Amino acid sequence: xxxxxxxxxxxxxxxxxxxxxxxxxxxxxxxxxxxxxxxxxxxxxxxxxxxxxxxxxxxxxxxxxxxxxxxxxxxxxxxxxxxxxxxxxxxxxxxxxxxxxxxxxxxxxxxxxxxxxxxxxxxxxxxxxxxxxxxxxxxxxxxxxxxxxxxxxxxxxxxxxxxxxxxxxxxxxxxxxxxxxxxxxxxxxxxxxxxxxxxxxxxxxxxxxxxxxxxxxxxxxxxxxxxxxxxxxxxxxxxxxxxxxxxxxxxxxxxxxxxxxxxxxxxxxxxxxxxxxxxxxxxxxxxxxxxxxxxxxxxxxxxxxxxxxxxxxxxxxxxxxxxxxxxxxxxxxxxxxxxxxxxxxxxxxxxxxxxxxxxxxxxxxxxxxxxxxxxxxxxxxxxxxxxxxxxxxxxxxxxxxxxxxxxxxxxxxxxxxxxxxxxxxxxxxxxxxxxxxxxxxxxx
Amino acid sequence: xxxxxxxxxxxxxxxxxxxxxxxxxxxxxxxxxxxxxxxxxxxxxxxxxxxxxxxxxxxxxxxxxxxxxxxxxxxxxxxxxxxxxxxxxxxxxxxxxxxxxxxxxxxxxxxxxxxxxxxxxxxxxxxxxxxxxxxxxxxxxxxxxxxxxxxxxxxxxxxxxxxxxxxxxxxxxxxxxxxxxxxxxxxxxxxxxxxxxxxxxxxxxxxxxxxxxxxxxxxxxxxxxxxxxxxxxxxxxxxxxxxxxxxxxxxxxxxxxxxxxxxxxxxxxxxxxxxxxxxxxxxxxxxxxxxxxxxxxxxxxxxxxxxxxxxxxxxxxxxxxxxxxxxxxxxxxxxxx
Numbered sequence: 001x002x003x004x005x006x007x008x009x010x011x012x013x014x015x016x017x018x019x020x021x022x023x024x025x026x027x028x029x030x031x032x033x034x035x036x037x038x039x040x041x042x043x044x045x046x047x048x049x050x051x052x053x054x055x056x057x058x059x060x061x062x063x064x065x066x067x068x069x070x071x072x073x074x075x076x077x078x079x080x081x082x083x084x085x086x087x088x089x090x091x092x093x094x095x096x097x098x099x100x101x102x103x104x105x106x107x108x109x110x111x112x113x114x115x116x117x118x119x120x121x122x123x124x125x126x127x128x129x130x131x132x133x134x135x136x137x138x139x140x141x142x143x144x145x146x147x148x149x150x151x152x153x154x155x156x157x158x159x160x161x162x163x164x165x166x167x168x169x170x171x172x173x174x175x176x177x178x179x180x181x182x183x184x185x186x187x188x189x190x191x192x193x194x195x196x197x198x199x200x201x202x203x204x205x206x207x208x209x210x211x212x213x214x215x216x217x218x219x220x221x222x223x224x225x226x227x228x229x230x231x232x233x234x235x236x237x238x239x240x241x242x243x244x245x246x247x248x249x250x251x252x253x254x255x256x257x258x259x260x261x262x263x264x265x266x267x268x269x270x271x272x273x274x275x276x277x278x279x280x281x282x283x284x285x286x287x288x289x290x291x292x293x294x295x296x297x298x299x300x301x302x303x304x305x306x307x308x309x310x311x312x313x314x315x316x317x318x319x320x321x322x323x324x325x326x327x328x329x330x331x332x333x334x335x336x337x338x339x340x341x342x343x344x345x346x347x348x349x350x351x352x353x354x355x356x357x358x359x360x361x362x363x364x365x366x367x368x369x370x371x372x373x374x375x376x377x378x379x380x381x382x383x384x385x386x387x388x389x390x391x392x393x394x395x396x397x398x399x400x401x402x403x404x405x406x407x408x409x410x411x412x413x414x415x416x417x418x419x420x421x422x423x424x425x426x427x428x429x430x431x432x433x434x435x436x437x438x439x440x441x442x443x444x
Numbered sequence: 445x446x447x448x449x450x451x452x453x454x455x456x457x458x459x460x461x462x463x464x465x466x467x468x469x470x471x472x473x474x475x476x477x478x479x480x481x482x483x484x485x486x487x488x489x490x491x492x493x494x495x496x497x498x499x500x501x502x503x504x505x506x507x508x509x510x511x512x513x514x515x516x517x518x519x520x521x522x523x524x525x526x527x528x529x530x531x532x533x534x535x536x537x538x539x540x541x542x543x544x545x546x547x548x549x550x551x552x553x554x555x556x557x558x559x560x561x562x563x564x565x566x567x568x569x570x571x572x573x574x575x576x577x578x579x580x581x582x583x584x585x586x587x588x589x590x591x592x593x594x595x596x597x598x599x600x601x602x603x604x605x606x607x608x609x610x611x612x613x614x615x616x617x618x619x620x621x622x623x624x625x626x627x628x629x630x631x632x633x634x635x636x637x638x639x640x641x642x643x644x645x646x647x648x649x650x651x652x653x654x655x656x657x658x659x660x661x662x663x664x665x666x667x668x669x670x671x672x673x674x675x676x677x678x679x680x681x682x683x684x685x686x687x688x689x690x691x692x693x694x695x696x697x698x699x700x701x702x703x704x705x706x707x708x709x710x711x712x713x714x715x716x717x718x719x720x721x722x723x724x725x726x727x728x729x730x731x732x733x734x735x736x737x738x739x740x741x742x743x744x745x746x747x748x749x750x751x752x753x754x755x756x757x758x759x760x761x762x763x764x765x766x767x768x769x770x771x772x773x774x775x776x777x778x779x780x781x
Contacts, residue, residue, distance in 0.1 A: 204655045205656050209656050209657055211593060212591050212592030213571050213572075328549060328571070328591075330571065330572075
């Protein structure tokens, strides 16, 4: 990884299918990286040949898109390094074509002060892989009572505020957080689940009844989203509902957007691919929070990605070791390790003809970047050279045992997908190159 | 499982196969498999009533009763069943709250597995925990109740009790009344009774009925009198005390008024309707003593007797391939760890 990191290095990506969802560009062409930035791109670039001194990479027709921005990951460092570290998650992200990821503050200790934000930034610099940002907690210790130093944390680089897997339940606290954060133009990211209705372990319905598991009704999500939307109206704050899983909540968000409220939302691939039926016979790998829902909700989530109601698709990467998952369903930890499958699972919507390639990529690039005001997610002159090169059609089967992540908890074992990363570029540096993808020797 | 004739078994196993290694639940069992277990149980009722109650069928085999939740009745019933079959029976009570912190359920399973038991009888407060454990051991596992999921031997003993009184389960109308939401007994009974051709109604206050219960094949009722109309069997469930005071129902007094079984409500059922309860009973809360003790109508004591016979049948059935023609133990299939 020597030459390309050099500020003067120039690399030409030739024979690429250039995809820039922000501008709608989808055309064959080339892209020139100079140092850490995109110097030029377009269908006609290098039609007269590539000048001397420029490293050439032959993309052989593969898709070259802005690097993927994953707005919801858990890194487990500090505190649970046996499950994941910033370094191992960085490697996994690179394999997944992700060039920037944003970490939840639910570590041990919680990232609720400036030192926490600086720690994550320092560890990310040391790992020198993908770009790592962190959210700050909305409330001290994520206890839902006192708001954190939102202004100071933002100055030190926090990119939004959330209490992670815990909802900000108290309406007054949420009101003040939205109100206060708006002075610093910060977004509040909610885990939208009314806690008093969410003491179950899977979606309420026939499957939960058959298995004798306590259910969480759809209303738990809808009620919290609808309450929060009232508070957004009251405060003028900026609000983002994380991993939305129900048609009811999506409908509320759709209406709020139509009324012009500053509201966005994301989901994770498992909410548009899996349903409560995938819990099967107590499969704890399919235990997530919020829970996998009924088939109709799954379809509604897929449609909302396609029609743009959902702004972003995030991996919701939640690494857990075997001990946390090989437990009775009610006791098992919720979550899926998702960094390495985000792209392929999102492309499933494209292959199923439910979403266009550009619309699907938009949810993985400029739209999450815009929510968090990251300088990322676009193919444009002067933009950071964060790039993902991928083959959208390559067929493979997901094998959690081969994950680079420390944790292998995925319900997608042996699941057939299409679409794989060939190379991942961060600030002009190629940090990952798939086995078998040559490009050109000596490019690194 | 190869059919093996066994001289000391009270019923020659025509071994119309019970095809499973474990007994984890009633869901998934065929009517024929249930029938085989009930037939075998009938034989053990006779044995248990005879002077010499003990056989040497399971001599040399080890049964471990592993209870993560306290239960005197079920554990004693399994213990007696194992001992009457000549097995060595060991009882282990483990506090699940202490387990949760350190050793996982899987660790516990592996530890016990290393002791080479032949049957593990497991009760656990979490739904699905017994299945999880069964995947990690080499021996047969009997679910003695997992969370709100299943309690298969209870459903089998209920079925045996009914069948011995009524000859058959097919065509009967059975009302299951009480805390359906949390009841593993209700779920196992719904599966068993519908599989055997009975009609099942469930009756409870709306707060104690789980969502989409009709998908399991039971018809839900909130009104007990309507639910009992034309019923052959009234099956009462226990209501846990912690659920009686304002969380799921307002008070025991109110619960008894609307869902307690008394003469008045029972009058809606068929004149010869029979009453059952898995025990232990909360007299005056879910059932009136006058009804519970009515020897013409109440099957509650018979249920306890059938419990031992059914558990003997289950232990017998699940260990058949360990004792081909009572061959010496060495021939038992090992399952090296």
